[in-house]
Amino acid sequence: MKARVHVSLKNGVLDPQGRAIGQALHSLGFADVAEVRQGKLIELELSGALAKKPKPEIEAAVKEMAQKLLANTVIENFSVELVG
Numbered sequence: 001m002k003a004r005v006h007v008s009l010k011n012g013v014l015d016p017q018g019r020a021i022g023q024a025l026h027s028l029g030f031a032d033v034a035e036v037r038q039g040k041l042i043e044l045e046l047s048g049a050l051a052k053k054p055k056p057e058i059e060a061a062v063k064e065m066a067q068k069l070l071a072n073t074v075i076e077n078f079s080v081e082l083v084g
Helices: 016-027 048-052 055-070
Strands: 002-009 039-045 076-083
Touching: 002 055, 039 055, 048 055, 055 076
Parallel strands: none
Antiparallel strands: 002 039, 002 076
């Protein structure tokens, strides 16, 4: 069982990496890009007892991981996707 955690900055939080990516895209001729927001994807390969639990319990455990470590919930949003 795999879990994907998608992390992105909350609206209103400055995104200097996204801005730099946007400027680089413009300099490469992609003028139609209005705004870029950068995020991250964390893939977790789950095994053992956790992988054998029902999907709602797995999702709850992965959300707890995200809240405690994978995302800074003060400035970032996250979503969880279970695969397999």
